[in-house]
Amino acid sequence: METIVFSLLNGVIYGLLLFMLSSGLTLIFSMMGVLNFAHASFYMLGAYFAYTISDASSFWLALVFAPILVGLVGAAVERWGLRTVHVNGHVAELLFTFGLAYLIDEVVKIIWGRNAVDYQIPELLDFPLFELFGAQYPAYRIFTLFVALAMLVALWFILNRTRAGLIIQAALSHPHMVGHLGHNVPRIFMTVFGVGCALAGLAGVIGGNYLVTDPAMAVQMGPIVFVVVVVGGLGSLMGAFLAAMLLGLLQTFAVAIDANFADMFGWLGLSPTSEVGRISIASLAPMIPFLMLVLILMVRPRGLLGDREL
Amino acid sequence: MSDQTMQDFKNLAPSNSQKFTQRLLPLVVFAVVVLMIPMFNPSSLVLTLLNVMGINIVFALSYNMLLGRGGLLSFGHAVYFGLGGYAAVHAMRMIEEASYGDGGFWASYPVFFLPVIGFACGALAGAVIGWPSCRRAGTPFAMISLGVAELIAAAGFMFGSIFGGEEGISGDRMNGPELFGLSLGPISEVYWFIAFWTIVGTFCIYAFTRTPLGKMSEATRDNPERVEFVGYDPQRVRYLVFIFAGGFAGLAGGMAAVQYEIFTPEAVSLAPSGMVLLMAYIGGIRYFAGPIVGAVVLTYMQSMMSDYSEAWLLYLGILFMVVVMFAPGGLAGIVAGLINGMRAEDRNERIGRWLTVSAGGLLAFAGLIVLIEVAVRWSNGYGEVFEPFGMHLPTASALTWALILIPIAAGVGLLRLAMKRKEEGHA
Numbered sequence: 001m002e003t004i005v006f007s008l009l010n011g012v013i014y015g016l017l018l019f020m021l022s023s024g025l026t027l028i029f030s031m032m033g034v035l036n037f038a039h040a041s042f043y044m045l046g047a048y049f050a051y052t053i054s055d056a057s058s059f060w061l062a063l064v065f066a067p068i069l070v071g072l073v074g075a076a077v078e079r080w081g082l083r084t085v086h087v088n089g090h091v092a093e094l095l096f097t098f099g100l101a102y103l104i105d106e107v108v109k110i111i112w113g114r115n116a117v118d119y120q121i122p123e124l125l126d127f128p129l130f131e132l133f134g135a136q137y138p139a140y141r142i143f144t145l146f147v148a149l150a151m152l153v154a155l156w157f158i159l160n161r162t163r164a165g166l167i168i169q170a171a172l173s174h175p176h177m178v179g180h181l182g183h184n185v186p187r188i189f190m191t192v193f194g195v196g197c198a199l200a201g202l203a204g205v206i207g208g209n210y211l212v213t214d215p216a217m218a219v220q221m222g223p224i225v226f227v228v229v230v231v232g233g234l235g236s237l238m239g240a241f242l243a244a245m246l247l248g249l250l251q252t253f254a255v256a257i258d259a260n261f262a263d264m265f266g267w268l269g270l271s272p273t274s275e276v277g278r279i280s281i282a283s284l285a286p287m288i289p290f291l292m293l294v295l296i297l298m299v300r301p302r303g304l305l306g307d308r309e310l
Numbered sequence: 311m312s313d314q315t316m317q318d319f320k321n322l323a324p325s326n327s328q329k330f331t332q333r334l335l336p337l338v339v340f341a342v343v344v345l346m347i348p349m350f351n352p353s354s355l356v357l358t359l360l361n362v363m364g365i366n367i368v369f370a371l372s373y374n375m376l377l378g379r380g381g382l383l384s385f386g387h388a389v390y391f392g393l394g395g396y397a398a399v400h401a402m403r404m405i406e407e408a409s410y411g412d413g414g415f416w417a418s419y420p421v422f423f424l425p426v427i428g429f430a431c432g433a434l435a436g437a438v439i440g441w442p443s444c445r446r447a448g449t450p451f452a453m454i455s456l457g458v459a460e461l462i463a464a465a466g467f468m469f470g471s472i473f474g475g476e477e478g479i480s481g482d483r484m485n486g487p488e489l490f491g492l493s494l495g496p497i498s499e500v501y502w503f504i505a506f507w508t509i510v511g512t513f514c515i516y517a518f519t520r521t522p523l524g525k526m527s528e529a530t531r532d533n534p535e536r537v538e539f540v541g542y543d544p545q546r547v548r549y550l551v552f553i554f555a556g557g558f559a560g561l562a563g564g565m566a567a568v569q570y571e572i573f574t575p576e577a578v579s580l581a582p583s584g585m586v587l588l589m590a591y592i593g594g595i596r597y598f599a600g601p602i603v604g605a606v607v608l609t610y611m612q613s614m615m616s617d618y619s620e621a622w623l624l625y626l627g628i629l630f631m632v633v634v635m636f637a638p639g640g641l642a643g644i645v646a647g648l649i650n651g652m653r654a655e656d657r658n659e660r661i662g663r664w665l666t667v668s669a670g671g672l673l674a675f676a677g678l679i680v681l682i683e684v685a686v687r688w689s690n691g692y693g694e695v696f697e698p699f700g701m702h703l704p705t706a707s708a709l710t711w712a713l714i715l716i717p718i719a720a721g722v723g724l725l726r727l728a729m730k731r732k733e734e735g736h737a
Contacts, residue, residue: 092634095591
């Protein structure tokens, strides 16, 4: 019971963090067809910017300004980089972001060093919020939960209740039509790319001190973000939300389960000393996202809630 | 009238001499260069570098069968390289056991032919993994290849008996029957082994592009719908090409197994997959020779530049971005553009533009080097100072920043000027 409640809480928070990270990419991917390899790098930039800003002033300023900075960097990348490459097709764009991820990694290593930086939880939130089954639950995790939910609501409101959101939604499914109606589609692209990167940056601000802030964080998160976007489906934020929650819960539960293959398949005659029998469920946790990715692409290329195929 | 059209078609076909100079001659020249190298008595350091180049040439060419010829962007090509290599290392161990033990099939199998084992295993892996991944091209293919690569990389640390865990699996190449009088002990003898398989691999991959299957793979890249109308199954064409590409990657893996005598799970991870993508793309995926150029240049950078600068990965990233943004044809495309330009009518104008572009590029690059080198030294925090050509460039001096900003500004200005002129020329 204890494990289930804790895994549920942690899984939901991890899932929300994943959703924050990938919602921007879902927007970008659905609208521009660009599977941004560097998306997780913007997440990393967010964490590092937040580290520097909170070091100089306070965490709360970082919470506001780091995502904005990341968004500006993203918009600049779109304006002066991606747009040039756009004429050469989607593969060239994908490769551009692939190289960009490489570059951002190296630049981060130069500016902030190769080791993890000491990006800490703000003192105001550094206390146990409540006690569950004798174990304390840190307040910062619940704060993460609320920031993610606030972002979710804000995103939903902007997309569904404002004029700008309607134009973006229209551009998601019919970019040419939106262009014909006289909207400046390149500028919409730039804005969406910037906002998407800013969302990733926000995830970095929140996740950087929840997890670890080091130059490897982009490489660790990058492929998982793709999984969320692809499994969720093209053009569907709801799908991305579902996929992120599913992934978060599956991964945290897999880590929590103390069993190996022999325990599960012992009735088939699998011995606990054999190589396959010794594999524990917990060690499979990092593989789950990619298993999901491959299976979904094979069985249902549209993703969970996607409105069209990749 | 119809005679006229027939005539035109006939004229389009290359003549025998064109066929010779465009198809056979480059291969022969390549082979002769490879075979001539030992005559200059290279040091063992150079030989090791050349061996790695040979391995990477075959690997990058096999990758280009997918990306350049088939239009399939793969992020997990090292899987087939690694699996082929692992198979070869395991075979090497079996040769060792058999030759000291009771003999049998493996006792009579020469180490020289281990790349064949690698090819078979890589092709087998391609046949198994390719089945689900080749149904669609484009982004789904890229994503499946990424997922599969992550899965195999994770499995690499899970199955110790196959992948050997963290420390990998090692063998000894000096066992079994000797072929061509090569014991494969010293690096100079391994060179002949690598040279042989590099030439064989290059020749076979070139031959593959001339087969009907190779031609159909290019057609499938350009227009799968039309290929279907003509009566071919694009999915099957992709699948077959994928198997061959996996096989040749496995061949390169087998070469690497003999060269290094060890394979670790790192070999199937994402990093080498990304590296081979960089090699093929920087070299130029639209040209057969492109990946060869890319493999040679990047291998050289990998082993030599890492001595000069810690930030060589950053330079590599910049090179890649510049190629993606401004020279989609890669290095081979630049060379081809130069050669074609020399024959064009507006030759003088083009030469002028090239000179402006290269001057601008060099200036900007020089400024960038100063910036990066100063930044790297500042980042290390040892108080080391960047001192090119006897100059003293600490972080806080005005001279340093002048040397960074002025060349970059001047270079970018020249590049913009060249671009503007080109647009005017077209208009």
